[in-house]
Amino acid sequence: MLDDSLLDLPDALARADRHGLLRGAAEAGARVRTALRHATEAGVTELSPEGRPRAVLIAGSGAAATGTADLIGALAGAAAPVVRLTPTGVAPAAGALRWTLPGWAGPVDLLLIATTEGSEPGLALLAEQAYRRGCTVVAVAPGRSPLSEAVGAARGLLVPMATAPSGQYAPNGPQTPTGERAPNTEGPEGEGTLVAGSGALWALLVPLLVLLDRAGLLTAPAETLQRVADRLDRTAERCGPAIATYSNPAKTLAAELADSLPLIWTEGTAAAPAGRRFAAVLAELTGRPALAAELPEALPAHGALLAGDLAGGESDPDDFFRDRTEDGQALRARIVLLRDRPAGGLTAAPAARELAIGHDTPISELEPEEGSELEALAELIAVTDFATLYLTLAGATPA
Known part of the structure; x- marks a missing residue:
C-alpha cells in the first residue's frame, strides 16, 4: 500500500x-x-x-x-x-x-x-x-x-x-x-x-x-x-521532494498508480522508449508489474484486460455484507498515456480515452513541453523515473 x-x-x-x-x-x-x-x-x-x-x-x-x-x-x-x-x-x-x-x-x-x-x-x-x-x-x-x-x-x-x-x-x-x-x-x-x-x-x-x-x-x-x-x-x-503532491506531476502519478496495474500506452517516437523504460523500472524498483504498448496497437492488445477482472469498479458489487477488512486491495488497471508528437499529426488519444471510459478504467496523461525530440524524451523519462522512486520510497507494492 x-x-x-x-x-x-x-x-x-x-x-x-x-x-x-x-x-x-x-x-x-x-x-x-x-x-x-x-x-x-x-x-x-x-x-x-x-x-x-x-x-x-x-x-x-x-x-x-x-x-x-x-x-x-x-x-x-x-x-x-x-x-x-x-x-x-x-x-x-x-x-x-x-x-x-x-x-x-x-x-x-x-x-x-x-x-x-x-x-x-x-x-x-x-x-x-x-x-x-x-x-x-x-x-x-x-x-x-x-x-x-x-x-x-x-x-x-x-x-x-x-x-x-x-x-x-x-x-x-x-x-x-x-x-x-x-x-x-x-x-x-x-x-x-x-x-x-x-x-x-x-x-x-x-x-x-x-x-x-x-x-x-x-x-x-x-x-x-x-x-x-x-x-x-x-x-x-517540478518533481522534487519539497514540491507538494498537488503541483508535482511525479508525486501525483505515484499516488494515482497506488494499487494499480499500469497499462502504459505511448504515442510518438520519443514516448515509446520512455514508456518501455517506465515499465522496466517499475518492475525493477517496486516489484509492480506493468505493461507497455504503442498506440494504436495498444487498444486491441490490452482491450481484453480492460474487459476482465482488472477493469475498474468492484469485482463483486452485490456482496454488500462481506467483510472488506479481510480482503486484500484488488489490483485494478490504470492507463498511463504518454504522448509526444504523433506521426503526421494524427492521434489515437481520443480512441484511447473512449475505451478507458467505456470500461470504467481511470487514465493518467503526461505530455512534455514543446521542444526537440530529445528534450521530450528527457522530460518523460524524468517524470516517470521520479514517480517510480516515490512509489518505491512510500512503500507501494502490488496488492
Whole structure:
C-alpha cells in the first residue's frame, strides 16, 4: 500500500531514501553536461567518419545499458539498423555472461558497448572478437576498468563514464548548514559518487548520441544536449521532494498508480522508449508489474484486460455484507498515456480515452513541453523515473 502522507513529508522521504535515489534523479542534468564534456575530451566531437556504418550493434549489462540500446534504436529510426546484442550464454570466467557478434558483422559495422561496471569479462571478449572481425569499437564505461584496457587493445575508442559530481547542486536537495544550496564541488576529473538510476542512463547515452550525430545517424548536436540538461533540471525542480503532491506531476502519478496495474500506452517516437523504460523500472524498483504498448496497437492488445477482472469498479458489487477488512486491495488497471508528437499529426488519444471510459478504467496523461525530440524524451523519462522512486520510497507494492 502507498503511504500517501509520506509523499508530502520531505524529511521522511529523505530518511527512506537510504541509497540516494532521488538525488541521483535530480542530478541527471549535471550528468548530461559531464558526459558531453567527457565526449569532447575523448575527441568524439572531432571525428569525421567516412560514411555511415552498415549497422550499429549495441551491447552492455544492466538496465541502463538496455535502455540505451532502446533509445538509440528509436532515435535513429531507419537511418541504419540498430541491433541490441543480448547475452547468449556464459563466458569462460565463473558466472560471467557472454556476448557474441552475429555472423554477418564485419568492417563496415559499428559496435557500441555501454556499461556502468566495466568489469564484465564477456564484454572484454566481445571487444576482442570485434577487433578480429574488423568492426569499429566505441565504449562508454568507467575509465579505470578491465574493459577500458580491452577496448584499447582492440584499437577502439573509450569515453569515460560520467559520474555524479560530488556536492553537485540538486533542485530541492541537500543544503549547507546555513540553509544555502550546496555548491558544485566537482573535481577536475569529474570524480564523484556514482548513483544508479536515470543519471546512469544519460551518462551512457550522451557520448553515444554525440558519436552517432557525427556519423549522421541521428541529430544530437551539443546545443540540443545542453537544452536536454536544462530540461532535466527544470523537471527535477517540478518533481522534487519539497514540491507538494498537488503541483508535482511525479508525486501525483505515484499516488494515482497506488494499487494499480499500469497499462502504459505511448504515442510518438520519443514516448515509446520512455514508456518501455517506465515499465522496466517499475518492475525493477517496486516489484509492480506493468505493461507497455504503442498506440494504436495498444487498444486491441490490452482491450481484453480492460474487459476482465482488472477493469475498474468492484469485482463483486452485490456482496454488500462481506467483510472488506479481510480482503486484500484488488489490483485494478490504470492507463498511463504518454504522448509526444504523433506521426503526421494524427492521434489515437481520443480512441484511447473512449475505451478507458467505456470500461470504467481511470487514465493518467503526461505530455512534455514543446521542444526537440530529445528534450521530450528527457522530460518523460524524468517524470516517470521520479514517480517510480516515490512509489518505491512510500512503500507501494502490488496488492
